[in-house]
Amino acid sequence: MLDLTTTYLGFDLKNPLVASASPLSEKVETVCKLEEAGVAAVVMYSLFEEQIVHESLELDHYLSYGTEAFAEALTYLPDIGRYSIGADAYVAHLQRVKQAVKIPIVGSLNGVSAGGWIKYAKKIEDAGADALELNIYYLPFDPDLTSAELEDNYVKLVSDVRAGIKIPLAVKLSPFFTGMANVMRRMVEAGADGLALFNRFYQPDFDLEALEVVPNLVLSTSQELRMPLRWVALLYGQIKADFALTTGVHTAEDVLKAMMAGASVVMMASELLQNGLGRVTEILADIERWMETHEYESIRQMRGSMSAQAVRAPHDLRRSNYMKVLNSFRYLP
Secondary structure, X not given: OOEOOEXXXXXXXXXXXXXXXXXXXXXXXXXXXXXXXXXXXXXXXXXXXXXXXXXXXXHHHHHHOOOOOOHHHOOOOOOOOOOOHHHHHHHHHHHHHHHXXXXXXXXXXXXXXXXXXXXXXXXXXXXXXXXXXXXXXXXXXXXXXXXXXXXXXXXXXHHHHHXXXXXXXXXXXXXXXXXXXXXXXXXXXXXXXXXXXXXOOOOOEEEOXXXXXXXXXXXXOHHHHHHHHHHHHHHEOOEOOEEEEOOOOOOHHHHHHHHHHOOOEEEEOHHHHHHOOHHHHHHHHHHHHHHHHOOXXXXXXXXXXXXXXXXXXXXXXXXXXXXXXXXXXXXXX
């Protein structure tokens, strides 16, 4: 019998398919359907720093409006500090999800500052989350902010959150670091148990008629698998953490490539949003067929078999492959 089990963040999972942070987790019934379809775990949609700060300031404005109109009104409302309506709703939803399913549920925090994030991480832990994914999504547009300072801030954030919770901690990184391997190692040394590669930055567009900046969601394709695939293959065995490959996973072949690179799990959203939750069942069946045809007995058997540590020509994962790709193209006018 084929063994599709794997481990991630200390959890024994029935297969490597995990639903990544997305609108898929906004409804309890959808998470239940994901479990029925066969996903091994679900990462909740992210609780955003901007969302909490915005709602806190908005509520503070309405509660304090008019309190200085009369002297006797100055103390009619207590000083209750920063309010976390967004956080409370998120925690309540997470509790409902946890009660409805048996698979591990990973909370997700999206932010770049420390301070209150430790409190929110603790709230997510207390709500029953099995693990926490710290989703670092930040555009460093300040020309006075150096890359070294930015990396130090990230590492401190991971360290502070790690000190505040006991559940496993994963960090979801963007691919835009000069010293990627060094950043990953520092994250693990700061307390990250897992690394999710990579966060997709959703770029805004311009509306030329309205002259406005507008959101424009473009779902991933399998072509985007190559960047995280390469980095997982390069760093498998060197960085002592579980890898989750979380960009461009759409097919059984994508999953198998990720496992051979050294990933513990894959995380998908775009494929399920585009083609339905039934794709989970189809992909798992395709994986089993491929394994039977190629005489693999387990996922563990293939993990890391195409990593830099295992292939005969590891330099193909590095610089020399760049030249081979360029030389492989022929222009025919």
